[in-house]
Amino acid sequence: MPQLAFANTFWDKYEQLEKPVRAGVRKAMKKFQQLSVAELHADKGLHLESVEKAADRRMRTIRITDFWRGVVLAPDDGSDTFLLVNVVPHDKAYEWAAKRLYTINSATRGLEVRNAVVIEQLTPVLEHKAAQASARLFDGLSDASLSRLGIDDGTLRAARTILDKPQLEAFASLFPEDQFEVLQFLAEGYDEDTVWREVVALRRPADAGPYDPDDLSSAIANTHSRITVVTGAEELEDILTKPFAAWRIFLHPAQRRVAYRATFGGPAQVSGGPGTGKTVVALHRVKHLLQRSPRTSRILLTTYTTALAQSLRENLALLLEDDALLRHVDITTVDALARDVVRRLRGSVPRLCDDADERFRWRKIRQSLALDWSEQFLSQEYRHVVLAQSIGTEDEYLRAVRRGRGSALGPVKRVQVWRAVKMFEEGLRKDGKCTYLQLCAEAARLLNRTAETPYAHVVVDEAQDLHPVQWRVLRGAVTPGPDDLFITGDPHQRIYDSRVSLGSLGIPVAGRSSRLRINYRSTEEILRWAAQLMQEETVESLSGDGLDSLAGYRSLLHGHRPSLADFSREEAELTAVVEKVRSWVAGGVAPTDIAVTARFHQTLDKVRARMERAGLPVVMVKDGPTHQDDGLRLATLHAMKGLEFRCVAVIGVTAGAFPFPPAVTPLDVDPMQHRTDMLTERCLLFVACTRAREELHVSHSGKGSRFLPSEQ
Numbered sequence: 149m150p151q152l153a154f155a156n157t158f159w160d161k162y163e164q165l166e167k168p169v170r171a172g173v174r175k176a177m178k179k180f181q182q183l184s185v186a187e188l189h190a191d192k193g194l195h196l197e198s199v200e201k202a203a204d205r206r207m208r209t210i211r212i213t214d215f216w217r218g219v220v221l222a223p224d225d226g227s228d229t230f231l232l233v234n235v236v237p238h239d240k241a242y243e244w245a246a247k248r249l250y251t252i253n254s255a256t257r258g259l260e261v262r263n264a265v266v267i268e269q270l271t272p273v274l275e276h277k278a279a280q281a282s283a284r285l286f287d288g289l290s291d292a293s294l295s296r297l298g299i300d301d302g303t304l305r306a307a308r309t310i311l312d313k314p315q316l317e318a319f320a321s322l323f324p325e326d327q328f329e330v331l332q333f334l335a336e337g338y339d340e341d342t343v344w345r346e347v348v349a350l351r352r353p354a355d356a357g358p359y360d361p362d363d364l365s366s367a368i369a370n371t372h373s374r375i376t377v378v379t380g381a382e383e384l385e386d387i388l389t390k391p392f393a394a395w396r397i398f399l400h401p402a403q404r405r406v407a408y409r410a411t412f413g414g415p416a417q418v419s420g421g422p423g424t425g426k427t428v429v430a431l432h433r434v435k436h437l438l439q440r441s442p443r444t445s446r447i448l449l450t451t452y453t454t455a456l457a458q459s460l461r462e463n464l465a466l467l468l469e470d471d472a473l474l475r476h477v478d479i480t481t482v483d484a485l486a487r488d489v490v491r492r493l494r495g496s497v498p499r500l501c502d503d504a505d506e507r508f509r510w511r512k513i514r515q516s517l518a519l520d521w522s523e524q525f526l527s528q529e530y531r532h533v534v535l536a537q538s539i540g541t542e543d544e545y546l547r548a549v550r551r552g553r554g555s556a557l558g559p560v561k562r563v564q565v566w567r568a569v570k571m572f573e574e575g576l577r578k579d580g581k582c583t584y585l586q587l588c589a590e591a592a593r594l595l596n597r598t599a600e601t602p603y604a605h606v607v608v609d610e611a612q613d614l615h616p617v618q619w620r621v622l623r624g625a626v627t628p629g630p631d632d633l634f635i636t637g638d639p640h641q642r643i644y645d646s647r648v649s650l651g652s653l654g655i656p657v658a659g660r661s662s663r664l665r666i667n668y669r670s671t672e673e674i675l676r677w678a679a680q681l682m683q684e685e686t687v688e689s690l691s692g693d694g695l696d697s698l699a700g701y702r703s704l705l706h707g708h709r710p711s712l713a714d715f716s717r718e719e720a721e722l723t724a725v726v727e728k729v730r731s732w733v734a735g736g737v738a739p740t741d742i743a744v745t746a747r748f749h750q751t752l753d754k755v756r757a758r759m760e761r762a763g764l765p766v767v768m769v770k771d772g773p774t775h776q777d778d779g780l781r782l783a784t785l786h787a788m789k790g791l792e793f794r795c796v797a798v799i800g801v802t803a804g805a806f807p808f809p810p811a812v813t814p815l816d817v818d819p820m821q822h823r824t825d826m827l828t829e830r831c832l833l834f835v836a837c838t839r840a841r842e843e844l845h846v847s848h849s850g851k852g853s854r855f856l857p858s859e860q
């Protein structure tokens with residue numbers, strides 16, 4: 149019987165096909181499982197046909213319906229793995245198939261495809277231009293170095309004509325995939341050995357023997373990130389009938405390496421820019437841990453908000469497809485976990501004090517003690533110093549190193565602050581209340597006192613915003629040792645001003661950190677635009693022991709440039725956003741795949757009224773809509789964390805809203821805190837803009853925010 153394999157490019161089309169065409173695909177695929185190779189070639193219904201003047205002699209088309217054909221790479225070396233690469237309307241199928249050439253990469257041993265015809269047409273023209281340029285992008289690299297990294301002669305000739313990064317990007321859909329990634333890394337300035345390690349070694353099989361350019365079936369088996377080999381009828385049915393989600397099947401080697409690494413000697417960390425698949429990796433890690441843990445052990449999968457926990461739940465169910473396994477995983481926020489721990493180990497949970505109540509209490513204390521500091525300063529001092537360092541006595545506070553705080557506090561002042569802290573804590577205690585962070589501190593204390601740890605493994609997503617006391621809860625929830633904590637996050641998306649040093653919290657990740665660089669969500673145009681919002685900012689790493697950067701961060705997708713619109717009045721801005729949403733809907737985007745976001749609820753209320761008047765129903769993200777709830781999504785910027793939509797409009801990006809003065813500590817009060825607050829403001833806008841997959845619209849009325857790029 150022949151073997152059947154699918155290239156991920158096949159799914160790009162399959163998902164959009166109409167029902168009868170899909171049924172045709174299913175019927176054709178089944179034949180590959182029922183007939184012998186000889187019978188396949190002879191089957192009249194399938195009509196396995198070679199392609200005239202094809203760049204690849206193994207290209208075949210098959211009949212799907214009267215109007216659609218499948219494109220198949222058929223082995224001609226005696227092996228029996230057929231690779232299904234695309235479904236194309238009948239009249240375009242031959243042209244599409246004729247241009248593609250499949251080859252085996254000499255370094256990675258993966259199967260790659262290139263648009264051989266277009267590369268061949270372009271190269272002489274570009275060679276002519278390149279000869280006149282003073283420098284080319286890859287001048288500094290010898291042919292031998294490039295060849296070691298898998299660049300073959302055809303690619304080399306074209307690569308030698310490339311002058312700059314934008315020109316390289318234009319080759320994204322033309323060059324063989326692994327070779328293109330190697331060139332992207334080199335273009336970012338990485339040296340040969342790093343590129344070998346980060347691209348080649350990740351893919352190359354450990355037991356790679358001598359290079360055989362014709363061993364198609366081994367190459368197909370090696371190419372996990374782009375090809376899936378179907379092992380049986382059940383699996384085929386499963387793939388063809390369930391909603392297809394590429395992330396379930398095709399992991400990038402950098403994702404697979406961490407998600408399925410047999411074991412880590414201790415806490416492990418994965419960082420990466422927005423949309424690089426950190427959540428996807430966290431989900432696959434849970435799957436891996438479940439498969440290798442004893443049936444009695446429990447796993448905690450945790451994230452920052454309830455909405456994100458809900459989405460993790462849905463996606464893990466999709467990935468595992470096994471309710472029995474799913475029951476071994478608790479999916480919850482750290483705060484909810486802390487509440488459960490306190491309830492279980494202490495019997496009751498105090499009432500929770502919300503942000504407004506907390507601010508009110510600090511204000512009253514400040515007034516009653518006639519302190520010079522603002523309530524914001526006191527609340528931050530409590531959060532970033534007292535709670536962060538578990539300070540319990542005045543003496544400890546007097547000796548504390550106030551990391552991250554830029555205002556000096558001598559002993560006299562510290563005694564005053566400590567009095568305020570005690571008043572705050574006693575006031576809450578008297579009212580039978582506590583803040584969320586106090587609840588976490590209590591949960592951590594209780595977990596520390598008991599010998600029992602509730603979880604065998606803890607997997608943390610969106611880790612960048614967790615406060616040290618929340619980390620203590622997680623530290624206490626799992627016994628230190630191999631595979632205890634698996635952490636994913638992006639310090640460029642820190643929007644709640646929590647600073648940590650994971651090492652000092654008993655979570656050392658040194659030597660077990662990795663980074664993801666390919667964005668699977670947004671187009672390169674959106675990414676480049678959004679990255680300008682973070683310009684020149686240095687960002688502390690996830691573990692707090694150095695700096696993080698977005699170097700090498702890129703997308704393979706291309707689309708429209710974001711639009712930045714500027715209005716003199718808010719009315720006009722609101723009218724424009726309604727029109728924008730209308731045009732997206734008219735273009736075929738489902739309202740559930742569109743989000744409008746603004747900093748303030750007030751702005752969202754106005755948007756809501758306008759949209760409803762225009763006959764466009766809306767749903768607030770904070771109300772936790774499910775997939776079934778129709779309507780365009782409205783959310784504050786904070787609520788956009790972790791989400792994604794095909795189209796996003798970020799409105800009200802004015803000078804007064806970004807930075808928002810009440811959210812920023814004045815420079816003269818605390819220069820360090822001022823810088824952190826300003827960075828958090830930038831991050832907030834960055835997070836919102838990077839939620840967009842295909843279209844991003846940003847607008848303001850009146851003066852625009854200084855964070856906005858000056859050039860489009």
Ligand SMILES: Nc1ncnc2c1ncn2[C@@H]1O[C@H](COP(=O)(O)OP(=O)(O)OP(=O)(O)O)[C@@H](O)[C@H]1O
Pocket residue numbers: 394395398399400403420421422423424425426427428429638641667668669789790791792838
């Ligand atoms: N290997 C993959 N193949 C296809 N799609 C992928 C892959 N990895 C991730 N994706 C898709 O990319 C998008 C972003 O993934 P994910 O949410 O995991 O990224 P993230 O790094 O957690 O993002 P953020 O930090 O911005 O919230 C999702 O739509 C996901 O399905």
